[in-house]
Amino acid sequence: MEKLSIIKIGGNIIEDEASLNAFLKLFSNLEGKKILVHGGGKRATHIASKLGIESKMVNGRRITDAETLEVITMVYGGLVNKNVVAKLQAMGTDAIGLTGADINSIQSDKRPVKEIDFGFVGDVKKVANNSIDKLIKADFTPVFCAITHDGKGQLLNTNADTITSTIAVGMSELYDTSIYYCFELNGVLQDFDDKDSVIKHIDSKTYQQLLKDEVISDGMIPKLDNCFDALHNGVQKVHIGNTSMLTKENELFTTITL
Amino acid sequence: MEKLSIIKIGGNIIEDEASLNAFLKLFSNLEGKKILVHGGGKRATHIASKLGIESKMVNGRRITDAETLEVITMVYGGLVNKNVVAKLQAMGTDAIGLTGADINSIQSDKRPVKEIDFGFVGDVKKVANNSIDKLIKADFTPVFCAITHDGKGQLLNTNADTITSTIAVGMSELYDTSIYYCFELNGVLQDFDDKDSVIKHIDSKTYQQLLKDEVISDGMIPKLDNCFDALHNGVQKVHIGNTSMLTKENELFTTITL
Numbered sequence: 097m098e099k100l101s102i103i104k105i106g107g108n109i110i111e112d113e114a115s116l117n118a119f120l121k122l123f124s125n126l127e128g129k130k131i132l133v134h135g136g137g138k139r140a141t142h143i144a145s146k147l148g149i150e151s152k153m154v155n156g157r158r159i160t161d162a163e164t165l166e167v168i169t170m171v172y173g174g175l176v177n178k179n180v181v182a183k184l185q186a187m188g189t190d191a192i193g194l195t196g197a198d199i200n201s202i203q204s205d206k207r208p209v210k211e212i213d214f215g216f217v218g219d220v221k222k223v224a225n226n227s228i229d230k231l232i233k234a235d236f237t238p239v240f241c242a243i244t245h246d247g248k249g250q251l252l253n254t255n256a257d258t259i260t261s262t263i264a265v266g267m268s269e270l271y272d273t274s275i276y277y278c279f280e281l282n283g284v285l286q287d288f289d290d291k292d293s294v295i296k297h298i299d300s301k302t303y304q305q306l307l308k309d310e311v312i313s314d315g316m317i318p319k320l321d322n323c324f325d326a327l328h329n330g331v332q333k334v335h336i337g338n339t340s341m342l343t344k345e346n347e348l349f350t351t352i353t354l
Numbered sequence: 355m356e357k358l359s360i361i362k363i364g365g366n367i368i369e370d371e372a373s374l375n376a377f378l379k380l381f382s383n384l385e386g387k388k389i390l391v392h393g394g395g396k397r398a399t400h401i402a403s404k405l406g407i408e409s410k411m412v413n414g415r416r417i418t419d420a421e422t423l424e425v426i427t428m429v430y431g432g433l434v435n436k437n438v439v440a441k442l443q444a445m446g447t448d449a450i451g452l453t454g455a456d457i458n459s460i461q462s463d464k465r466p467v468k469e470i471d472f473g474f475v476g477d478v479k480k481v482a483n484n485s486i487d488k489l490i491k492a493d494f495t496p497v498f499c500a501i502t503h504d505g506k507g508q509l510l511n512t513n514a515d516t517i518t519s520t521i522a523v524g525m526s527e528l529y530d531t532s533i534y535y536c537f538e539l540n541g542v543l544q545d546f547d548d549k550d551s552v553i554k555h556i557d558s559k560t561y562q563q564l565l566k567d568e569v570i571s572d573g574m575i576p577k578l579d580n581c582f583d584a585l586h587n588g589v590q591k592v593h594i595g596n597t598s599m600l601t602k603e604n605e606l607f608t609t610i611t612l
Contacts (some may be wrong), residue, residue, distance in 0.1 A: 143428075146405050168431060170401075175424060178501065178509060182455040186507035190485075192457050197440040198450045199494055219566020227492075234488040236457055243436065249444035249598075251436060 100232070100271035101130045104260040105278045107137025109339065110176055117183065119278070122342040124187035129232050129271065131263060132191075132239045134180060135256040136172040143167055145306040148321045160253040168253050169195075172241040180239055192236045194245030196220075197251060199227045202259060204244040204252050218244045218252030220259065222263045223266030257319070261326040268330030275326060276317070276341060283337040283350035284320070288313055294337070298352045300324065320352070358490070358529035362518040363396025363536045364506040367597065368434055375441065377536070380600040382445035387490050387529065390449075390497045390520060392438060393514040394430040401425055418473040418511040426511050427453075430499040438497055448492045454478075454502030455509060457485040460517060462502040462510050476502045476510030478517065481524030515577070526588030533584060533592045534599065535577070541595040541608035542578070546571055551594070556610045558582065566567045578610070585612045 103123060109115045112251065123132060141151050144167045152159040160168065177193040184191035196202030196218075204218025231238050240263065242256040257277070264275045283294035298306065303320065304314050323334040335341055339351025361381060367373045402425045410417040418426065427469060427569055435451040437582050440451035454460025454476075462476025489496050498521065500514040515535070522533045541552035542608065561578065564570050570578065581592040595607025 114544075143405070147401070148404070169436050170432040172432070173436045174428040174430070178427050178431045178455060179473035180452050181453070182503045183507045185458050185503060185505060186457055190457060191455075192450075193455075195436050195439070195451075197436060197443055199448060200442065200443050227494075230492040230494075234485075236485075236488075245440045245443060247443060249441045251440050294608050 097222040097270070097272040098130050100267055100273045101126060101276060102133065102260055102267070102273065103130065103276045103278065103342070104133045104135075104256060104263045105339070106135045106256070107139075107247060108280055109278065110134055111139060115339075116180075119339045120180065120183050120187060122339055124184060124189045126342055130237055131228075131232075131267070132180070132237070133242070133260045133263065134172075134176060134239070135242055136168065136176055139176065140167050140171040142217060143171055146301060154212050157170045157212075157214070159213070160217050162216065165216040165251060165253060167247065169243060169251055173243050177239060180225060183263045184237065184239070189237050191239050192231060193239045193241070194242055195251065196254065196259070199231070200224050200245075200247070201228055201238075201240075202244040202254070202262070203247050203256055205248065206246055206252060216250070216252050218254040220254060223262050225266035225269055228263070228267065229270055261322055261331070264326055264331045265329040268332070273331050275323070275331060277323075277334065277336045278339045278341070279336070280338065282348050284312065284316060286311060292348070294348050295350055296348075298350060300354055303352075323352050324354075327339055327352065355528070355529040357386050358423060358525055358531045359384060359386060359534060360391065360522045360525070360531065361388065361391075361534040361536065361600070362391045362514060363512055363597070364393045364514070365397075366538055367536065368392055368395040369397060373597075374438075377597045378438065378441050378445060380449045380597055382442060384600055388495055389486075389490075389525070390438070390495070391500070391514055391518045391521065392430075392434060392497070393500055394426065397434065398425050398429040398469065401429055412470050413472075415472070417471070418475050420474065422605055423474040423509060423511060427501060427509055431501050435497060435499045441497065442497065447495050449497050450489060451497045451499070451501055453509065454512065454517070457489070458482050458503075458505070459496075459498075460502040460512070460520070461505050462512055464504055464508065464510060474508070474510050476504065476512040478502060478512060478520045481520050483524035483527055485584055486521070486525065487528055515580060519580055519589070522584055523591045524589040526590070531589050532562050533581070533589060533594065535581075535594045536597045536599070537594070538596065540606050542574060543572065544569060553608055554606075556608060558612055561610075581610050582612075585610065
């Protein structure tokens with residue numbers, strides 16, 4: 097099977113013009129078929145507050161009411177996504193910006209109200225891998241923002257890490273698919289205070305040992321669980337590190353396999 | 355050649371939820387290959403003013419400074435475009451939302467500064483008809499907002515009527531292409547005070563006569579000149595009327611041919 101790389105960048109890269117341009121250069125130069133997924137960062141919070149919309153948090157998690165969803169649709173789907181696409185075009189990458197509503201690529205269910213009503217938040221249900229593949233086969237490079245839809249006309253705010261892993265699982269039926277989660281650290285660290293103490297390779301067995309030895313920090317556990325979920329569902333490899341892992345020069349990042 | 359319809363709707367339809375839903379139903383039911391182009395309406399002005407950005411007009415025309423371009427990118431490219439796409443998906447139309455930056459579909463030149471500096475406004479240079487056709491051939495329905503790019507990373511605010519006619523001219527190399535300009539009137543009127551006095555057919559010859567007889571109002575002349583430009587460059591037919599011209603029941607609209 098042909099290779100496909102799915103790269104996810106977070107808010108920290110999006111927010112800084114110089115970091116974003118540097119990353120997009122690396123992404124543009126990356127060989128082979130590829131998909132970009134981006135989060136939104138603090139820009140949405142800034143614009144919401146300028147518009148007089150209060151950001152409501154419950155237990156540290158954002159509640160997406162109708163007004164907040166409008167801001168997210170404007171900022172992630174419009175401002176960030178279309179500027180990323182224009183920048184990639186300038187670098188010779190034939191990008192196409194998408195939400196999950198476009199070509200019905202990612203359908204979600206609105207999260208059911210239990211103790212907390214998260215509002216217009218979606219849990220991914222279905223990825224239209226064959227439709228996404230039509231774009232890839234046409235030599236376009238999909239750029240997804242963190243918005244999906246319910247198929248009944250409602251857009252939904254959706255976690256960008258989850259979008260990344262579910263697209264990857266869907267595409268793994270058609271491609272030898274790898275995920276690259278770019279974040280501020282060099283990888284999964286052995287010692288949180290030593291930024292170079294990167295654990296270069298984690299598999300199911302060593303992961304259990306790392307958990308037992310309490311090496312992995314609390315915040316990293318759901319991220320890694322999510323990676324193993326993707327691997328168990330067809331994804332070949334997951335890489336975690338900073339954006340320079342996309343170059344051949346840097347070998348300091350974490351590779352996760354089954 | 356296969357038929358392709360390019361339908362343009364303006365701000366008045368976008369702004370009213372009920373009108374928009376009714377139009378999208380008509381658009382969704384329209385048979386054959388089709389493309390939608392939408393303007394933005396007053397929503398961008400409202401959001402700009404909420405954000406404390408003043409709308410600058412010179413001789414009745416909007417100046418697009420950097421802040422205004424951000425708002426336009428958020429509102430046209432994000433809020434309006436993605437909600438239209440989600441609504442069309444709910445109606446069974448496999449829509450894909452685009453700016454001119456996506457798949458490099460519409461490249462523009464930033465308007466040169468002469469007496470007036472219009473700011474980040476683009477004059478269309480090139481339509482990538484073959485790239486747009488890849489989407490159509492894949493059974494996707496393109497939905498364009500009124501934003502293009504310069505190919506060097508800069509998004510540009512662009513007139514939606516012009517986008518419509520230049521896409522139509524580009525696509526006319528591949529399809530038997532018709533334009534439908536939807537607006538608030540029933541068509542081009544013989545008597546501006548009688549909304550039913552629609553001139554059903556205009557061609558080059560009758561147009562000259564109408565101009566000579568001063569039947570056509572000042573505001574309509576550039577619109578019609580633009581239509582004849584499109585017809586001279588390969589477009590088969592242009593229709594002007596309200597949205598119900600997309601149904602077979604209504605025959606009260608203006609058809610323009612060479």
